[in-house]
Amino acid sequence: MPKPHLQLHPQLQADCHDLGRLASGRLLLSRNASLHWFILVPDTQAVDLLDLPADALKQAMLDCQQVSAWLKQARGYPKVNFGALGNVVPQLHLHIVGRRSNDACWPQPVWGNLPAGGHWPAKELTAVQEAFNHVG
């Protein structure tokens, strides 16, 4: 059954590169290259993570685990922060953020604290897209 392709919220479109699809939804990467800040946008009308039905929650968390494992294994992040807030952008989106003790806003959460950073080099964007090569 084809997945619904929800329209991304304009703020997410503005802030992120769209990497394509994982099983549960679209995977984005923040344009701020200070650290790898992924955002998963599940295919749902629910607005809070903990309101997802069991199957949708399970698949979304599996996809987030895949991203987290890549952050640790492929990019050497010792820690991954996870969050689902949506106080500003109501469309459900899940944050999976690689953290290091010397990053630009450690130990604070990234939201509201990460300074503006550079852009991702094309080579890294390609590498990330290839790592999550499930584009639908």
Next chain:
Amino acid sequence: MPKPHLQLHPQLQADCHDLGRLASGRLLLSRNASLHWFILVPDTQAVDLLDLPADALKQAMLDCQQVSAWLKQARGYPKVNFGALGNVVPQLHLHIVGRRSNDACWPQPVWGNLPAGGHWPAKELTAVQEAFNHVG
């Protein structure tokens, strides 16, 4: 099989009321009564949520869903924020936070932004403990 009863990190002990156990671990409530800010401490040595084995992750999320449903149904919060950070307190702990558009730090995340608030009345602490009456 009896669950391991991990020692709570001193910062969590200092900041929270210990409400007892859910299936996956201990349930805490922040002493700051500005809003209902629950913290679940799963029985694990893992430090990141997305590193939990499938069964442990499933049970932790189920417990968080129970807390979230109570926040919405019993206390009328329209929104629930969820997060697993651990940049300061390394023991894995999951935040389940009731949010309203007129709360003390809306729309910012609570971490680092929620001003000091009053204490919970004994009556509300009792009500919360009775709502999650799975003490082991």
